[in-house]
Amino acid sequence: MPPFMCRETFYKSVIGQNPEFAARLKLNGHFQSMTPEWGGHHTILGFCHTFYQLIPPEKYFADHPEWFSERNGIPHLQSQDFFSISQIQKMAVKESTSDKALEQKAP
Numbered sequence: 723m724p725p726f727m728c729r730e731t732f733y734k735s736v737i738g739q740n741p742e743f744a745a746r747l748k749l750n751g752h753f754q755s756m757t758p759e760w761g762g763h764h765t766i767l768g769f770c771h772t773f774y775q776l777i778p779p780e781k782y783f784a785d786h787p788e789w790f791s792e793r794n795g796i797p798h799l800q801s802q803d804f805f806s807i808s809q810i811q812k813m814a815v816k817e818s819t820s821d822k823a824l825e826q827k828a829p
Contacts, residue, residue, distance in 0.1 A: 728764035730754065767818055776817045777810060786810075 730751025736744050744750075745760040756763040767775070779799040783790055789810045791798050805811060 728752070728766075772818075776814045782813070 728751045729747070729749050730753060731747070731749055732753070736747070736749060736754075741754075741756055741760045744754055744756060750756055750761055750763045752764065752766050754763040777789065779790060783797070783799065786809070787797060789804055789807060791804065805814070
C-alpha cells in the first residue's frame with residue numbers, strides 16, 4: 723500500500739477537540755488542529771470544491787469556453803469544469819502549484 727501524506731476524519735470528537743487521540747490515530751489532515759507538538763497537520767488548497775479557485779471563468783472562459791459546462795447551449799459557469807480535457811488538467815496542476823495558490827492555503 724502506498725504511504726499517505728495525510729489522514730482525515732470528520733468525527734467531531736476528534737477534529738480539533740482531542741489532539742492526543744487524533745495523534746494516536748495518525749490523523750493529520752486539513753481539518754485537524756494538530757499543533758507541532760502533536761505532529762502538526764497538512765493544509766491543502768481548498769480541500770474540495772476548488773474548480774473556480776483553480777480555473778476561474780473570468781480568467782479562462784473567453785479563450786476556452788469548451789472548458790465550462792452549458793445548459794441548452796447557454797454557458798453555465800456555476801457548474802463543474804470538464805476535467806476530462808487534458809488542457810484543463812494541466813492548467814489545474816499549474817494553477818494549484820503556483821506561488822499564489824500556495825499562499826492562499828487555508829491555515
